[in-house]
Amino acid sequence: MKAKKVKIKTRPGITDELIQNYFTQFGLIENYYIWGTPKLNNGIIHCLSYDNKIITFLIEDDQLNGIYIRYLEKMGVPVFEDSLECDEYGKALLEKANKKDDSLAIQPNPE
Numbered sequence: 001m002k003a004k005k006v007k008i009k010t011r012p013g014i015t016d017e018l019i020q021n022y023f024t025q026f027g028l029i030e031n032y033y034i035w036g037t038p039k040l041n042n043g044i045i046h047c048l049s050y051d052n053k054i055i056t057f058l059i060e061d062d063q064l065n066g067i068y069i070r071y072l073e074k075m076g077v078p079v080f081e082d083s084l085e086c087d088e089y090g091k092a093l094l095e096k097a098n099k100k101d102d103s104l105a106i107q108p109n110p111e
Contacts, residue, residue, distance in 0.1 A: 014064075019071045023047070026055055031093055032072055034079045035086040043069055043079065046086070048093040 023029060027047040036043015045057040045068060059065040073079060080086035 014067055016071060016074075019068060023068075023072075026050070029072070029075050029077065031097075032075075032077045033086065033089050033093075034069060034072060034077060035081075035083055036069065036079055037081060042066070045069065045072065046090055048090070048097060052094060052097045054090050054094065 020029065023032065027049045031048040033046050034043045035046065042062075042065070045059070045065075047055045047057070049055050057068075059068065069079075078089065080089060
């Protein structure tokens, strides 16, 4: 039996630079995380935004979603197969960001 040859469509106009520019509009790359299956390019992308809110990206185009996930995996973004672990990671990012904001609050001058 001969295997059928499948041509994978690519989107040559989508570069790493364009993807990074898109995602950094919302938050730092290190504040992204994925709930999905590693290496299968399937999942839901989450981000802790600059204003300390969790953003969920629901990308309807499976091919584009796969391109985004491959890029984020390449950048070291964690991928969680378990939704509870994913939620806990998001909560930890949020708590860490809120603690950082509290420490940056203006302290009264003790004069």
